[in-house]
Amino acid sequence: MNARLQMLAGSFASIPLTLFGLILVTFLIGRVMPIDPVIAIAGDHAPPDVIAAIRTQLGLDRPLLVQFWIYLVNLVHGDLGRSVMTSHPVTEDVARYFPATLELATTAIIIAILIGVPLGVFAAARQGSRFDHVVRVVSLAGQSIPIFVLGLLCLLIFYVKLGIAPGTGQLDVAYEGMVPRVTGMLVIDSVIVGDWDSFWDALAHLAQPALVLAYFSMAYITRMTRAFMIESLSGEYIITARAKGLSAARILWRHAFGNIAVRLVTVLALAYAGLLEGAVITETVFSWPGLGLYLTVSLLNADMNAVLGATLVVGLVYLVLNLLSDVLYRLLDPRVA
Amino acid sequence: MLVEIQNLRIQFRTATGVSEAVRNVSLTLGQEKLGIVGESGSGKSLTARSILRLLPSNAISTADSLTFDGIDVLRADERTLRRIRGKRAGLILQDPKFSLNPVMTAGAQIAEAWHVHRGGSRKAAEQAAIELLAQVQIRDPQRVARAYPHELSGGMGQRVMIAMMLAPDPELLIADEPTSALDATVQAEILRLIEDLVSRRGMGLILISHDLPLVSHFCDRVMVMYAGRVVEELAAAALTRARHPYTRGLLECLPALSHRQTRLPVMQRDPSWLEV
Numbered sequence: 189m190n191a192r193l194q195m196l197a198g199s200f201a202s203i204p205l206t207l208f209g210l211i212l213v214t215f216l217i218g219r220v221m222p223i224d225p226v227i228a229i230a231g232d233h234a235p236p237d238v239i240a241a242i243r244t245q246l247g248l249d250r251p252l253l254v255q256f257w258i259y260l261v262n263l264v265h266g267d268l269g270r271s272v273m274t275s276h277p278v279t280e281d282v283a284r285y286f287p288a289t290l291e292l293a294t295t296a297i298i299i300a301i302l303i304g305v306p307l308g309v310f311a312a313a314r315q316g317s318r319f320d321h322v323v324r325v326v327s328l329a330g331q332s333i334p335i336f337v338l339g340l341l342c343l344l345i346f347y348v349k350l351g352i353a354p355g356t357g358q359l360d361v362a363y364e365g366m367v368p369r370v371t372g373m374l375v376i377d378s379v380i381v382g383d384w385d386s387f388w389d390a391l392a393h394l395a396q397p398a399l400v401l402a403y404f405s406m407a408y409i410t411r412m413t414r415a416f417m418i419e420s421l422s423g424e425y426i427i428t429a430r431a432k433g434l435s436a437a438r439i440l441w442r443h444a445f446g447n448i449a450v451r452l453v454t455v456l457a458l459a460y461a462g463l464l465e466g467a468v469i470t471e472t473v474f475s476w477p478g479l480g481l482y483l484t485v486s487l488l489n490a491d492m493n494a495v496l497g498a499t500l501v502v503g504l505v506y507l508v509l510n511l512l513s514d515v516l517y518r519l520l521d522p523r524v525a
Numbered sequence: 526m527l528v529e530i531q532n533l534r535i536q537f538r539t540a541t542g543v544s545e546a547v548r549n550v551s552l553t554l555g556q557e558k559l560g561i562v563g564e565s566g567s568g569k570s571l572t573a574r575s576i577l578r579l580l581p582s583n584a585i586s587t588a589d590s591l592t593f594d595g596i597d598v599l600r601a602d603e604r605t606l607r608r609i610r611g612k613r614a615g616l617i618l619q620d621p622k623f624s625l626n627p628v629m630t631a632g633a634q635i636a637e638a639w640h641v642h643r644g645g646s647r648k649a650a651e652q653a654a655i656e657l658l659a660q661v662q663i664r665d666p667q668r669v670a671r672a673y674p675h676e677l678s679g680g681m682g683q684r685v686m687i688a689m690m691l692a693p694d695p696e697l698l699i700a701d702e703p704t705s706a707l708d709a710t711v712q713a714e715i716l717r718l719i720e721d722l723v724s725r726r727g728m729g730l731i732l733i734s735h736d737l738p739l740v741s742h743f744c745d746r747v748m749v750m751y752a753g754r755v756v757e758e759l760a761a762a763a764l765t766r767a768r769h770p771y772t773r774g775l776l777e778c779l780p781a782l783s784h785r786q787t788r789l790p791v792m793q794r795d796p797s798w799l800e801v
Contacts, residue, residue, distance in 0.1 A: 424618055424623035424624040425623065425625060425626040427579060428618060428624045428625065428626070428689075429626070431579060431610055432610065432637070432689065432690075434641055436603070446628050
């Protein structure tokens with residue numbers, strides 16, 4: 189157990205270094221981008237002395253190293269700067285928009301896991317069967333169809349033509365502002381205050397983007413699960429399990445799946461991280477007020493502090509989930525440590 | 526008779542046509558120790574595994590009859606097969622490094638075999654697993670029961686495998702090259718252990734190996750297979766009187782400790798062996 193704790197400590201020790209790298213890279217990207225944040229603030233026709241004044245105020249006239257130092261110091265104090273577009277501190281904005289992304293991505297990954305993992309397991313168990321072929325085609329399509337095509341198609345069919353789904357956004361205008369903000373995730377907040385009308389509306393709005401994202405993620409999870417399971421099912425220990433006279437279900441789940449569970453955790457964690465950071469397109473298509481939409485709009489407005497802040501948060505999420513899967517891997521696999 | 530096989534054929538359909546792995550093999554087995562000897566690809570493993578119908582999914586097996594204690598194995602459903610597999614006939618595989626489940630403790634794997642056929646509480650199964658580990662002469666059964674396969678040596682792993690297969694008290698044990706992956710000194714220990722347990726429990730044994738003298742030492746009867754056929758079957762004691770040139774060739778290839786041999790003879794294979 190001691191060796192195991194040491195390995196965990198090793199996992200955690202790598203965080204500061206990775207984090208520093210992340211900050212450095214996002215900072216540099218922000219500085220080398222061919223966008224002048226000063227013009228974004230002052231406008232195209234501002235007089236030169238105003239531009240110079242703002243430049244000094246932002247500290248952009250100082251050496252890059254000094255700028256980075258100031259950026260770091262501010263970061264340590266939880267200051268990501270102020271967004272030009274919203275005129276709020278970026279941290280406030282992120283706290284405002286991130287819950288919506290979290291809600292969307294979490295719903296999507298839960299659906300994707302609940303469908304994708306069993307689909308992959310059964311497809312592998314009946315490798316080469318008609319069921320397997322269908323699963324392969326469905327998951328291949330999920331990975332190859334661009335997500336914005338799927339999103340727009342969904343909106344066109346279910347919202348425009350059939351009228352059975354609500355349109356874009358997180359909530360109907362009629363319900364806007366009815367639910368006090370607790371977690372920022374409307375489905376949960378409406379349950380907390382017991383506002384069931386808002387709850388159903390929020391859920392209906394969540395369904396489409398979540399399902400589109402879930403399909404994309406499910407395709408990946410199914411393919412990985414199937415590949416892992418085929419490998420596991422060909423193991424000698426499966427012959428042993430069959431020779432023991434175990435039931436097919438027990439061989440499949442306890443022995444074959446038991447051997448891939450650990451590796452699958454990593455895949456699932458990374459898929460989740462991918463959803464949290466990669467919902468940018470889906471959020472744009474569905475006007476979902478999440479971090480992705482915030483990032484896109486900020487980028488189009490050359491709102492550098494907002495872009496850097498949001499990017500940093502996305503990177504941090506990835507880092508945390510990666511670390512989590514690493515820790516789980518070390519805890520669950522008896523062969524490690 | 527425990528096992529009766531009449532004219533067993535096992536084929537594999539491949540892209541280039543049908544390949545025949547086992548051709549017209551017949552054998553009968555009672556409470557005795559039968560050795561099956563042959564080189565890689567001679568069909569010895571497939572023949573033995575077909576008794577439990579544990580062949581690769583793309584194998585096609587046919588036989589005039591293939592029975593285990595009167596039960597038609599070829600036509601049995603999964604439920605019937607599961608009452609034979611493990612419960613009445615166990616199978617020991619070559620390398621415990623691969624044949625034991627890497628993410629389950631040794632104790633859990635033995636307890637599982639016990640529990641699935643004998644029922645009872647989890648606690649009783651765990652206790653039984655420890656007793657079984659003691660029976661296969663493991664000195665510290667409590668510790669080994671808690672260990673994962675990668676923490677065990679090859680010999681230790683094979684003892685766990687044996688304990689697992691003996692848990693439901695079967696009537697037949699099929700050992701498919703049980704010592705090929707082990708060190709020479711451990712090999713003898715494991716074989717003695719198998720022989721001892723089989724004799725004491727009055728079980729039938731099928732020992733598959735490519736080591737002819739070893740098999741003849743531990744078995745009553747030896748069957749020699751070549752290219753999917755049985756080329757010779759004889760009492761282990763009568764090995765020196767083997768008549769088939771393949772068997773004779775195998776025996777002549779053995780280096781002897783007692784006298785110097787400059788060069789071992791190389792077997793000349795005769796195409797006519799394929800057409801027995």
